Amino acid sequence: MHPSASALCFLLRKTSPLIPTYHYFKEEDLQSLKMLEYIVRNQKWQKDGRTASFGYSETSPRSIQVPPVAAEQMLGRLTACRQVFIQSSTRNQLVPFMVKEEFPGTFDMQQTDNDYIISYSAVSYPPKRISLTSYYIWNDRLYKIDPEADRDIxxxxxxLMDTPQGRLPLSSEEVGQVYKQIVAPLEQTEKLEMTESIRASIEEQPLQAKIYLDKKENGLTADPLFSYGPYSIHAVTEQQTPEDKAILVRDTKQEKEILQFIEEAGFHWNGERLILSREEDIALFFLDILPELKKQADVFMSRAAESTFIPPETLQVEAALDPSMGWLDISFETSDLNEEDVFHLMKALKEKKRYYKTIEGGYVSLTSSWMKNLQDLLQDTPVTEENTENKRMRMPSYKTLLLDDKTRESTGWNASATMEDLIRHIRDPQSFEVELPERLNADLRDYQKLGFQWMKALTAYGFGGILADDMGLGKTLQTLTYILSERQKNPEAPPFLIVAPSSLIYNWEKEAHRFTPDLKIEVIHGTKPQRKKAMGLL
Structure with missing residues (x-):
């Protein structure tokens, strides 16, 4: 086998004749030969003009040139074979085919007055890569690298091969930046030689990233620092304190991840500091990027910067009920919002925006679960300046139960006593104290009393309801009991209207006379003119 930097060439030697009865190929040899057969066929097709897949021709009747596209696979199959040899490039002899899984040669690091010099041991006769493979040949031996693990080496x-005399000068800062990716792996594999004085100058400390945020007139500023023990490096200017000649090993991977957050936010360098100017960029930084950035770095904010973002959880809300008017008032007990803010905040929620900027320049996230709950309450409720007066949002009282469902596990919500009473009375009607009406000719079962109490509680808070139960459990009796109670409470109130199928009209009349004889009953039925005439006599 003749390996070179461009291709592989196989030389087939003449041996004793092959007798199929006595001779056979080992499986690993057979697979290699089949591969060579495939390559030869392609070369013959090329020669016959049938294809243009490979641009190679036969060099001699006893040699086969392997194209780059097949070289990696061919070398891999040969590693399993025993009788494979390499034609030495320096001696007229064959060398056994051997593969070492490492990068060939060694590197050296030396210190000069101001820099460090990295060089390669065999710059005069360097290893050569075989075609497009991950194999190198050096001193008549093959070396196989891991394309991913050995990429930086x-x-x-x-x-180094592209520099004069194969020497690469690096400052102490540059060595620190490439230490983890290049220098440390070379040392671990004993591929790098350096003096003890250089080793003593290496400072390896864990990275502690710090981001300082401040608010200026023209936007939000960021000052990112990378700290390694007693050393600090500015992420943009690369200025290091204290300054000395130590090789500071840096975690460039994590540094890049942190800087990527800052770049994604839209910060730009104005010559003095990183700054974020656009309103939308500032809002999205606080909403999306800052929570993730805090997982990677310690974030410190000035008071001005802290006031820029108003966490929704800090907005204390008082929910009060006015049963007489049928209103539920949600008031914001905070100095961060004024009356005009409440109106615009509710409009922003209604329009499903991601944030709201207050009159004073603060940003409120509208994407938290807290705000989503408030957004659900605003469905079917118009937002006007009239119903957002006095830093409160006024909505129908029937949304009280929905409010309770949404905020039961949330912090920052405070319910008034009247609201707590409504929730308790509707969810537990037995807690609503009310007497059965007088002159009721029936003994109600416990569940029937509960149904009566539930309807009375709904009426007390201005709600309607549906009494649903199986047939024969006394829905008619519960309803008549409720009507009798309301009539005794307010005799001058308009009449109650019961709409029933024709087949049940007279059953209702019979039951009413039986259980609530004090009620005046009028049955309206018949044709439309008849019903209209009867209605006029009421």
Missing amino acids: VLLFHM
């Missing part, structure tokens, strides 16, 4: 090697 290979990159360093090619950089």
